[in-house]
Amino acid sequence: MALNPLTLRKLRRFRSIKSGYWSFLILAGLVVLSLGGELLVNNRPLVIRYEGRWFFPTYGANLPGTTFGYDYGYETDYRALAARFHAETAEAKTRTDAPPTARSRNWLVMPLVPFNPNENAAYEGVFKPAPPSWAGGPPGHWLGTDTTGRDIFARLFYGFRITILFALGFTALTYLIGIAVGCLMGYYGGVFDLIVQRAIEIWSNIPFLYIVIILFSVVPATFSIPMRITLLLLVMVLFSWTSMTYYMRTATYREKARDYTAAAVVLGAGPGRIIFYHILPNTISTLVTFMPFTIASAITAVTALDFLGFGLPPPSPSIGELLKQGTQSLTTAPWIVGSAFAALVSILILVTFIGEALREAFDPKKFTTYQ
Amino acid sequence: MTNVSQPPRADDRAVVLSVKDLVTTFDTDAGRLTAVDGVSFTVQRGHTLGLVGESGCGKSVTACSIMRLLPQPMGKIAGGQILFDGHDLATASPEHLLKVRGGQIGMIFQEPMTALNPVHTIGRQLSEVFLLHTTRDRREALARSAEILGKVGIPSPEIRLGEYPHQLSGGMRQRVVIAMALACKPALIIADEPTTALDVTIQAQILDLMRELQREMGMAILLITHDLGVIAEMCDDVAVMYAGRIAEAGPVEQIFATPRHPYTRGLLDSIPRLSTPRKTRLATIEGMVPALADMPQGCRYQNRCPHRIPLCANLPKEEIASDSTRVSCHRWRELAADIEQPRAAL
Numbered sequence: 120m121a122l123n124p125l126t127l128r129k130l131r132r133f134r135s136i137k138s139g140y141w142s143f144l145i146l147a148g149l150v151v152l153s154l155g156g157e158l159l160v161n162n163r164p165l166v167i168r169y170e171g172r173w174f175f176p177t178y179g180a181n182l183p184g185t186t187f188g189y190d191y192g193y194e195t196d197y198r199a200l201a202a203r204f205h206a207e208t209a210e211a212k213t214r215t216d217a218p219p220t221a222r223s224r225n226w227l228v229m230p231l232v233p234f235n236p237n238e239n240a241a242y243e244g245v246f247k248p249a250p251p252s253w254a255g256g257p258p259g260h261w262l263g264t265d266t267t268g269r270d271i272f273a274r275l276f277y278g279f280r281i282t283i284l285f286a287l288g289f290t291a292l293t294y295l296i297g298i299a300v301g302c303l304m305g306y307y308g309g310v311f312d313l314i315v316q317r318a319i320e321i322w323s324n325i326p327f328l329y330i331v332i333i334l335f336s337v338v339p340a341t342f343s344i345p346m347r348i349t350l351l352l353l354v355m356v357l358f359s360w361t362s363m364t365y366y367m368r369t370a371t372y373r374e375k376a377r378d379y380t381a382a383a384v385v386l387g388a389g390p391g392r393i394i395f396y397h398i399l400p401n402t403i404s405t406l407v408t409f410m411p412f413t414i415a416s417a418i419t420a421v422t423a424l425d426f427l428g429f430g431l432p433p434p435s436p437s438i439g440e441l442l443k444q445g446t447q448s449l450t451t452a453p454w455i456v457g458s459a460f461a462a463l464v465s466i467l468i469l470v471t472f473i474g475e476a477l478r479e480a481f482d483p484k485k486f487t488t489y490q
Numbered sequence: 491m492t493n494v495s496q497p498p499r500a501d502d503r504a505v506v507l508s509v510k511d512l513v514t515t516f517d518t519d520a521g522r523l524t525a526v527d528g529v530s531f532t533v534q535r536g537h538t539l540g541l542v543g544e545s546g547c548g549k550s551v552t553a554c555s556i557m558r559l560l561p562q563p564m565g566k567i568a569g570g571q572i573l574f575d576g577h578d579l580a581t582a583s584p585e586h587l588l589k590v591r592g593g594q595i596g597m598i599f600q601e602p603m604t605a606l607n608p609v610h611t612i613g614r615q616l617s618e619v620f621l622l623h624t625t626r627d628r629r630e631a632l633a634r635s636a637e638i639l640g641k642v643g644i645p646s647p648e649i650r651l652g653e654y655p656h657q658l659s660g661g662m663r664q665r666v667v668i669a670m671a672l673a674c675k676p677a678l679i680i681a682d683e684p685t686t687a688l689d690v691t692i693q694a695q696i697l698d699l700m701r702e703l704q705r706e707m708g709m710a711i712l713l714i715t716h717d718l719g720v721i722a723e724m725c726d727d728v729a730v731m732y733a734g735r736i737a738e739a740g741p742v743e744q745i746f747a748t749p750r751h752p753y754t755r756g757l758l759d760s761i762p763r764l765s766t767p768r769k770t771r772l773a774t775i776e777g778m779v780p781a782l783a784d785m786p787q788g789c790r791y792q793n794r795c796p797h798r799i800p801l802c803a804n805l806p807k808e809e810i811a812s813d814s815t816r817v818s819c820h821r822w823r824e825l826a827a828d829i830e831q832p833r834a835a836l
Contacts, residue, residue, distance in 0.1 A: 123609060123654060309563050378604040385557055386670060387592035387622045396618075400609040 126404070132480040139476020142469040153280035160273045162235040164197050164227040171224070201227055233259060234270035236277040236436040241268050248452035262458045266444050271455060274436040275462045281435060283466075285352060286417035290410060292356040297363020298399070298406070304364060305371025306394050312368070319361045327358040331429050347432040355420065366409075370402035408481045411474030415467055422463060438463050506678050506710040507533040507556070512570035512580070514548075514555045517563075523782040525551040527734040528570070533678060538704065538711040540721040540742070542757075543731035544779055549714045552731075553680050555580070556712075557597055558587055574678070593623040596671030596709075600683040602663035606655035612639075612666055613651030619673040634673070642669045643699055661692035665699065672703060680712045685720065697724055718761060722746060730754045733779055733790040736808075740815025750811060750822040752795050789819070797821055 167174035184191040207223035250256035262271040424430030425439025445456025514526040572579040599605035617631035639647035685693040729739035738751040792802040
């Protein structure tokens with residue numbers, strides 16, 4: 120489909136705003152990277168060559184330790200396996216008749232950050248926060264570990280993924296419901312509009328936080344983590360779609376009074392076609408400018424809920440949960456709150472830059488300034 | 491695709507649209523206002539009926555009533571019939587209206603700038619008409635769109651199909667609007683001040699185009715305008731509206747030559763002519779159209795009428811004059827005698 124030249128001009132304008140454009144590229148890159156996060160931040164190797172056999176454990180099933188000659192049946196400790204292979208190579212080199220290229224037949228490739236966000240690494244025998252590797256901590260933990268010995272970088276990385284996907288899903292759903300209801304209110308107007316508006320006013324006065332607290336106190340323990348996340352998403356959407364209707368309602372009122380809507384009626388188009396084909400495309404372009412700010416507020420909201428302990432169910436990695444841990448151990452492990460805070464601020468800055476650039480690119484006043 | 495979907499009754503064959511005693515009301519804060527009060531007229535196949543009157547006299551409301559385009563929930567057809575193709579459009583079901591609109595009655599709007607949707611290309615908007623009424627095949631709809639664009643005199647229609655309304659000039663856009671109205675070869679076109687928003691040279695072109703297309707496709711036109719010049723040029727019959735009622739109606743030549751109603755006469759007198767002496771004041775009709783909320787009882791023109799008598803407080807009956815024009819005035823006979831000689835046509 121060819122784009123409207125006006126849309127093209129807006130996009131060109133967006134590209135010309137450097138801060139927003141680069142923020143968009145960086146954020147989009149991060150999202151793409153995080154979607155394949157298992158290949159970058161994981162305690163499972165990308166590929167293993169063991170005794171002439173290939174293993175690709177990243178997305179596969181759990182490989183018990185017995186596969187690689189260990190005596191335990193739980194999942195292999197691949198970092199130990201890597202150390203073992205390394206030692207085998209070193210040993211091969213020490214043989215007197217060994218050529219300089221000699222190495223073990225077995226090898227594996229670990230991801231860039233060889234830690235799983237839910238894996239507790241105990242150094243010195245107890246689970247306690249370890250400082251970042253550059254500050255004297257155990258090697259590999261670039262940002263240190265949290266209070267239960269989980270790698271902070273891995274948790275932030277997966278926390279970013281889950282938060283951004285959550286925020287995108289939240290935005291999509293709130294817009295979908297808000298736009299649909301707002302459009303119907305604006306198009307049909309009259310008594311329908313009046314009743315739905317009053318209903319929305321009542322609905323939006325229900326305190327959201329209480330509902331979340333009550334709901335998660337009665338949710339049975341058998342609910343799986345993805346189900347709990349979906350439930351949280353639905354509850355948040357249920358209490359957030361209303362604000363969109365105000366805007367859509369007025370925009371639809373405005374557009375339906377235009378001649379082209381009458382022209383469409385006169386051509387024999389039914390209400391559905393008029394709403395979705397004629398009115399919606401004319402109102403939606405301004406909604407796009409709200410979108411990054413909705414995403415930013417969704418990220419903040421879910422982080423705040425996590426911080427309070429009513430957000431994503433544990434042990435889901437999340438920035439809010441790290442902030443909570445960090446504030447509780449501010450003096451003993453300041454790196455936790457430091458990195459979580461930096462990550463949250465960076466994400467919000469990126470999203471806000473995108474939002475500002477979008478708003479500026481879509482601002483019709485920009486096109487009508489004279490020198 | 492034929493445009494002949496007339497009822498088979500022999501006596502009615504030539505009548506495309508027949509409006510009988512149409513009453514349209516609006517519920518406002520000031521109470522119920524009657525914008526159109528007992529309007530009747532017929533449009534003959536292949537003929538053009540002009541509906542002329544001042545702003546606010548109910549011309550457009552009449553047109554919108556026929557199309558059932560009244561603003562909801564305020565506007566309502568309170569009485570009368572709109573007979574089209576054997577159905578009463580005043581009471582037709584929404585499903586029936588969807589078929590009639592665009593398929594059997596086309597409408598041309600006053601403002602070509604706003605009558606086209608700014609976010610869709612010309613091609614998509616034009617082919618929508620075909621997709622709604624005649625075909626399901628997008629490609630065929632686009633081909634037909636190009637064909638009809640060519641017909642309304644747009645050069646290189648294939649290129650224009652991909653363009654957006656803002657890329658066309660006002661005259662071009664009005665041609666596109668006409669093309670949309672004509673797309674399904676409707677039996678009737680309602681043109682609501684089709685040339686008001688255009689400059690004079692384009693006006694002439696658009697009127698020529700409409701006449702030419704009418705000759706070619708044989709549709710009837712209901713032309714709404716406040717421009718008597720356009721009426722003289724385009725129409726076979728004319729209905730002069732004043733404050734929601736028809737003051738006088740009949741063949742154009744008769745009305746222009748021997749206007750019987752004082753209002754028609756006032757209108758015709760206020761047109762400057764080449765024969766009027768230079769530097770004289772233009773003739774005007776004194777006063778203003780009274781607001782709908784405080785219409786006088788009886789004849790609605792009485793406040794401004796130079797021939798007012800006490801009888802005017804009663805509603806005048808519509809009478810048919812010798813030359814088949816219809817007049818609603820108590821004094822038309824004696825006033826007609828005043829006219830020394832028939833005027834020269836415009």
